[in-house]
Amino acid sequence: MGSAMSRHILTGGHEVVGFDIDPARRQEFPGTAVQSVADVARHTPIALFSLPSSEALAQVAAEFAESASPGTIAVEMGTLPLADKEAAHALLAPSQVDLLDAPVSGTGLQAADATLVVYSSGDDHAHQRVAPIFDLVGKQTFYLGAFGNGTRIKFVANLLVAVHTLAAAEAHQLGSACGLDPDLVQEVIAAGVGSSAMFEIRGPMMAAGTYDPPSARLAIILKDAGIIADHARSLDTPTPLLDAAVPFYRAAVEAGLGDLDAAALRQLLRDLV
Numbered sequence: 001m002g003s004a005m006s007r008h009i010l011t012g013g014h015e016v017v018g019f020d021i022d023p024a025r026r027q028e029f030p031g032t033a034v035q036s037v038a039d040v041a042r043h044t045p046i047a048l049f050s051l052p053s054s055e056a057l058a059q060v061a062a063e064f065a066e067s068a069s070p071g072t073i074a075v076e077m078g079t080l081p082l083a084d085k086e087a088a089h090a091l092l093a094p095s096q097v098d099l100l101d102a103p104v105s106g107t108g109l110q111a112a113d114a115t116l117v118v119y120s121s122g123d124d125h126a127h128q129r130v131a132p133i134f135d136l137v138g139k140q141t142f143y144l145g146a147f148g149n150g151t152r153i154k155f156v157a158n159l160l161v162a163v164h165t166l167a168a169a170e171a172h173q174l175g176s177a178c179g180l181d182p183d184l185v186q187e188v189i190a191a192g193v194g195s196s197a198m199f200e201i202r203g204p205m206m207a208a209g210t211y212d213p214p215s216a217r218l219a220i221i222l223k224d225a226g227i228i229a230d231h232a233r234s235l236d237t238p239t240p241l242l243d244a245a246v247p248f249y250r251a252a253v254e255a256g257l258g259d260l261d262a263a264a265l266r267q268l269l270r271d272l273v
Contacts, residue, residue, distance in 0.1 A: 001050045001077070001104070001108065001111045002020070002048070002050035003018075003025070003028065003029060003030060004108065004111035004112045004137075005048065005050070005111060005116075005136075005137040006018055006029065006030050006031050007030045008114045008136045008137050009031075009133060010030055010031055012133075012136040014133075014136075015031070015032070016030070016031030016032065017031055017032045017034050017039070017040055017044055018031050018032070018033055018034070018040065019033065019034050019035070019036060019037055019039060019040050036063070037060050037063040037064055037067075038063055038064075038066065038067040040064070041063070041064045041066075041067035041068040041069075041072065042067050042068075042069075044072070045069070045072055045073065046072070046073050046074075046075070046129065046130055046133060047064065047068075047072065047073070047074045047075065048074075048075045048077055048133075049074060049076045049077060049078070050077050050078060051076075051078050051080075052078070053080070054080050054081060054084040057076065057078070057080060057085070057088050058084070058087065058088065058091075061074075061087075061088040061091045061092055061099075062091060064092065064097065065091055065092050065094070065095040065097060066095075068092075068095055068097045070095070070096035070097075072096075072097045072098075073097070073098050073099075073100065073126045073129055073130055074097055074098070074100070075099070075100045075102050075130055076088060076099060076100070076101055076102065076103075077102050077103055077104055077118075078103060079151075079154055079158060079224045081227050081230070081231070082148050082151045082152070082231065085099075085101050085147075085148065085151060086147070086148065089101075089122075089147060098122065098123050098126040099122065099147070100120055100121065100122040100123070100126055100127060100130060100147070100150075101147050101148055101149070101150040101151050102118055102120040102121065102122075102130075102134070102150050103150050103151055103154040104116040104117065104118050104137075104138065105117040105118075105119065105154065105157050106138070107201065107215035107216040108214070108215045108216065109201075109215045110215075111137070114136065114137055114138060114139065115138065115139045116137055116138035116139065117138055117139065117140050117141070117142070118134045118137070118138045118141040118142070119142055119144055119149075119150040119151075119153050119154055119157075120134065120141055120142065120143050120150055121143070121144040121145060121146060121147055121148060121149040121150035121151075122146075122147040122150075127143050131143075155227070155228045155231055155232075158221075158224045158225070158228055159225075159228050159239065159242050160198075161198060161221065161224075161262075162224070162225045162228075162242060162246075162249070163241045163242060163245050164196045164198035164199070165198045165202055165221065165262045165263070165265060166245045166248055166249075166265055167196070167198075167199075168196065168198050168199040168202055168206060168263075168266075169202075169206060169263070169265035169266040169268075169269050170269065171189065171194075171199070172185060172186075172203065172206045172207065172266050173266065173269040173270060173273075175189075177273075182206070182207035182208075183207050185207065186199075186203045186204055186206075186207045189203070190203065201215065202215075202261065202262060202263035203263075205261055205263035205266075206263050206266035209266070209267070211257075211260035211261040211263050211264040211266075211267065212260055212261065213261075214259070214260055214261035214262075215261055216261065216262055217258065217259055217260065217261065217262070218249060218252050218253060218257055218258050218259075218260055218261065218262045218264055218265070219253050219258030219259065221249060221262045222246070222249040222250060222252075222253055222258070225245065225246050225249060226246070228242065229242055229243065229246065248265060248268060248269075249262075249265070251268060252264060252265055252267075252268040255268060255271070
C-alpha cells in the first residue's frame with residue numbers, strides 16, 4: 001500500500017521520502033528512502049503511516065513525536081483497534097503533531113491504480129491540508145468528522161468484505177458442484193443482482209483457481225475480522241454472519257493459505273468436499 005501510494009504522490013509532483021524496517025523494501029522504494037522514522041519526521045510536513053500492527057503504530061508514533069516539527073500532520077491509514085489509534089493520537093499531541101484517522105477501502109490492486117476510497121476523520125483543518133494528497137491515491141475521499149469515525153466506518157466496510165468474500169467462494173463451490181463451468185458462473189452472476197464487489201474482484205481468481213499474487217492476504221482479513229468482532233462485542237451489537245465467517249478464515253490460515261489472496265477461501269471449500 002505505502003509504495004503504491006507513494007508512486008501516485010510522486011507522479012502528482014510532490015517529493016516523497018519514506019522508511020521501512022525491511023532494507024529490501026527501502027531499496028525498492030520509488031521515492032527517497034531514509035534510514036529511520038525520525039528522518040521521515042524531520043523531512044516532511046505530512047506523513048502517511050501504512051503499518052501492519054498496533055505495536056508498529058505505537059513505536060512509530062513515539063519515534064515520530066521526538067523529531068517532528070510543530071504543525072506536522074500524520075495520517076494513520078491502517079485497520080487497527082480504535083483504542084490504539086486514540087493512544088497514538090494522544091502520544092503525538094504534546095509535540096503538536098495532529099494525527100488523522102484515515103483508513104482506506106480497497107486492495108493492493110486498488111492502491112496500484114489509485115482507486116482506493118479514503119475514510120478521513122479528525123481535525124477539519126488537518127484534513128483540508130491533506131485532502132489534495134488523498135485525491136492522488138484514491139478515487140474518492142469521505143471526511144467523516146471526529147477522530148475515530150474513519151476506523152468505525154472501516155469496520156463496517158471490512159465486515160462486508162469478510163462476509164461477501166466467503167459468500168463468493170460458497171457460490172462458486174455450489175456452481176462447480178452443479179457441474180457448471182466456473183467462468184460461465186462468474187460471467188452470468190456478475191451481471192445480475194446476486195453479485196457484489198467481492199464477487200467481481202475475487203470471483204475471477206476463484207474461477208481460475210489462482211490466488212497469487214494477493215490483492216489482500218487471507219491472513220490480513222482474518223486479523224481485521226478479529227478486530228471488528230472485538231469492537232462489536234464492546235458495543236453489545238451482534239455480528240452473526242461475521243461470527244460464522246471467521247472460523248473459515250481461521251481454518252484457511254491453519255491450512256497454509258494465509259499468504260494467498262482471500263479468494264483462496266474457494267480452495268478451502270473445495271478441500272472440505
